[in-house]
Each structure stands twice: as C-alpha cells, then as structure tokens.
Amino acid sequence: MMITVTVTAERGNGVWVLESENGAVSQVRTLAAVDDEMREAVAYLAGVDEDQVTMELHVVTPASYDQAMREAERFRAEADRANAASAAALRRAAKSLVGAGISYRDAARIMGVSYQRVAQLVQ
Structure with missing residues (x-):
C-alpha cells in the first residue's frame, strides 16, 4: 500500500525543522536530505515499508x-x-516589405536579420 505524506520544512536556528502530517519530526541542514531523513520515520509511524512512502x-x-x-x-x-x-509585429513588418515587392535578401538587410529568417516570418 503506497502512502503519500506531506512534509513541512521550516527554517529555524540554522537547520530545517521537519514535520510530517503523520507526526514524524526531524531536522536537516539542507533540503536535499529531507527524503532520506524522513522516509524511515514516516514509514515506521505508518506501519509500511520505506519503499511504499x-x-x-x-x-x-x-x-x-x-x-x-x-x-x-x-x-x-x-x-x-x-x-x-513583438513576434507578431516582426511577421507583419516582413510581410509588408515582401508584399511591397522587396526581395527576401533586401528585406533581411533592412530588418537586420538573415534572409532565411525573413522567409520564416513571411510564411
């Protein structure tokens, strides 16, 4: 039977004070150690194996x-x-240049982008 327990961690005096909703309490120096520190206690109080927590x-x-x-x-x-x-405005700008008969390469030069980018914007 798998169980899920919420563990609350609150900072206090240089350590994280831990408390689970099933009553297990402990403290750790870093949050990375919460699972290892609390799993055994939670499992013991719940009467299940650690791998079920x-x-x-x-x-x-x-x-x-x-x-x-x-x-x-x-x-x-x-x-x-x-x-x-901004992306929508760039697409409109590219389409307006190409629509005015300006080549992709010239539009690219005007816009300061590659001609491939102009092609992407127009499509």
Missing part, C-alpha cells in the same frame, strides 16, 4: 519571498505577452 515537501517561506515570487511571475507573464506581440 512518497513525500511531498512543503517549504515554509518568508512573506517577502512569496511577494517577490508573485511579482516575478507577473513580470514573466507580461514578458511573454510582450514577446508574442
């Missing part, structure tokens, strides 16, 4: 980190939208 790690982070990450995600989404808009 999977763990989901929940790390308690400072509010300032959470805020900065939300901001970073917002900026990343804005950048994705700006990149898509």
Whole structure:
C-alpha cells in the first residue's frame, strides 16, 4: 500500500525543522536530505515499508519571498505577452516589405536579420 505524506520544512536556528502530517519530526541542514531523513520515520509511524512512502515537501517561506515570487511571475507573464506581440509585429513588418515587392535578401538587410529568417516570418 503506497502512502503519500506531506512534509513541512521550516527554517529555524540554522537547520530545517521537519514535520510530517503523520507526526514524524526531524531536522536537516539542507533540503536535499529531507527524503532520506524522513522516509524511515514516516514509514515506521505508518506501519509500511520505506519503499511504499512518497513525500511531498512543503517549504515554509518568508512573506517577502512569496511577494517577490508573485511579482516575478507577473513580470514573466507580461514578458511573454510582450514577446508574442513583438513576434507578431516582426511577421507583419516582413510581410509588408515582401508584399511591397522587396526581395527576401533586401528585406533581411533592412530588418537586420538573415534572409532565411525573413522567409520564416513571411510564411
């Protein structure tokens, strides 16, 4: 019987304090050691073999980190939208040059890209 247990890690006095939802507790110096440290205790308390335990790690982070990450995600989404808009504008620019009878090579020179890129943009 496989069981999945959430392990919460919170920083305290130079170590990560660990607690599982089934009551296992421990501490580690790095998050890389969580699985090895907690698997045996979780399995013992649950009455199963260690290989039947999977763990989901929940790390308690400072509010300032959470805020900065939300901001970073917002900026990343804005950048994705700006990149898509830029790509669409480049396609329109290439099509307008070629549509005006300008060769791919000349359009490439004007746009500062390769003629192969102009061909990609036009298609």
